[in-house]
Amino acid sequence: MQPGNKKNHGPKSFKRILLLLALTVILFLPQLCLAAMDEGRVRAAVIFHIITLTQWPEPKIPPDQPPHIIVLGEDPEGIATILTNKSQDSTTANKSILRVTSLPSLDEATVFNNMLADCQVLYLTQDGLRFLPQIRSLVHKRPILTIGETEEFCQNDTGMICLTIKAQKLAIQINHKLTSGIGFHFSAELLRHTVLIENGGAQNALP
Numbered sequence: 001m002q003p004g005n006k007k008n009h010g011p012k013s014f015k016r017i018l019l020l021l022a023l024t025v026i027l028f029l030p031q032l033c034l035a036a037m038d039e040g041r042v043r044a045a046v047i048f049h050i051i052t053l054t055q056w057p058e059p060k061i062p063p064d065q066p067p068h069i070i071v072l073g074e075d076p077e078g079i080a081t082i083l084t085n086k087s088q089d090s091t092t093a094n095k096s097i098l099r100v101t102s103l104p105s106l107d108e109a110t111v112f113n114n115m116l117a118d119c120q121v122l123y124l125t126q127d128g129l130r131f132l133p134q135i136r137s138l139v140h141k142r143p144i145l146t147i148g149e150t151e152e153f154c155q156n157d158t159g160m161i162c163l164t165i166k167a168q169k170l171a172i173q174i175n176h177k178l179t180s181g182i183g184f185h186f187s188a189e190l191l192r193h194t195v196l197i198e199n200g201g202a203q204n205a206l207p
Contacts, residue, residue, distance in 0.1 A: 040077025042170055043163050047079070047147060048086055050161065050172075051098070051121060053190040057143045057183025066099040069121040072135075073128020074104050106131045113138050124148045132158060143182060154197045160184070162197075173197050 051067060071080040080102035087098035104127075106112055116122070116138060124131070126149050136158050139146060146153075146160045153159035154175040162173040174186065176196040186194070 039165055040079050040082055042165070043077065043149075044079050044082035044086060046163055046170065046172065047121070047123060048083065048098070050145075050147070050190065053187040054145060055185040055187075056120065056145075057185075067120045068099045068101065068118050069123060070101045070103055070115060070119050071123045071125065071128075072103050072106065072131060073125035075102060075125050075127075077125075079123065079125070106134055109134055109138065116142070116144060119144055121145045121147065124153070126150070129153065132156075141182060143184075145179075145184065171195065 047069070051069075069083065071083070075081075080100050083098060084100045087100065101115065103112070103115075112135065120143075122135075122139060122144050124146070129148060129150065139158060146158055148154070148159050148162055149164065151162055151164055151173065154162040154173050157178060160175050160179050162171075164171050164173070172190075172194045174191075174194050174196055176198055179186075
C-alpha cells in the first residue's frame with residue numbers, strides 16, 4: 001500500500017508546486033511592472049524639468065510650435081506615454097505643450113534626419129543606445145539635447161545628459177564639454193543636482 005500511496009501523492013505534490021509557482025508569478029509580476037513604471041515616471045519628470053531649465057543655443061523652432069522630443073528605442077518604462085500625459089496639464093518654459101514622438105526602431109536614416117529638423121530633445125532608452133552608430137553623424141554639433149540612460153553615453157561626442165538609477169537613486173550627469181561647445185546653458189537650479197563630465201570622463205561635482 002505504501003508504494004501505491006507514493007504514486008498517488010507524487011503528481012499531486014508536483015501540481016501543488018506548479019500552482020505555487022504560478023501564483024508567485026501572478027502576485028509579483030505587477031510589482032515588477034510597477035517598479036519599471038515608477039522609474040519611468042521619475043525619468044520622465046526629470047526630462048520635463050530639464051527642458052524647462054535649459055536654454056538652447058539658438059531659436060530651434062518657431063515660438064508657436066510646441067517643443068518636440070523623440071524617444072528612440074523600445075520603451076518598457078513607458079516614458080513617451082508618461083511625457084505625453086504630463087504635457088496635457090503642464091507647460092514648458094516657453095508655455096508650449098510638449099510634442100512627443102515614440103520611435104521604437106530606426107528603419108531609415110533619411111526619415112529620421114527629417115524628424116530631427118524640429119526636434120529639441122532626443123531621448124535614447126537602453127534599447128535605443130544600439131542606434132548610436134547610425135545617428136551619431138546626424139546629431140553631431142546640432143542644438144538637439146541628447147539624453148541617455150547609461151554613464152557611458154556621456155563619455156563620447158554624442159551624449160549630453162545621462163539619467164542613471166542606482167539603488168533607487170537617480171543621478172544626473174552632463175557632458176559639460178559637449179553642451180558648452182554647442183552653446184547650451186543650464187539654470188543654477190539644475191546644476192545644483194548635477195555632476196559635470198569633463199575631458200575623458202572625469203567628473204566634477206558641483207557644490
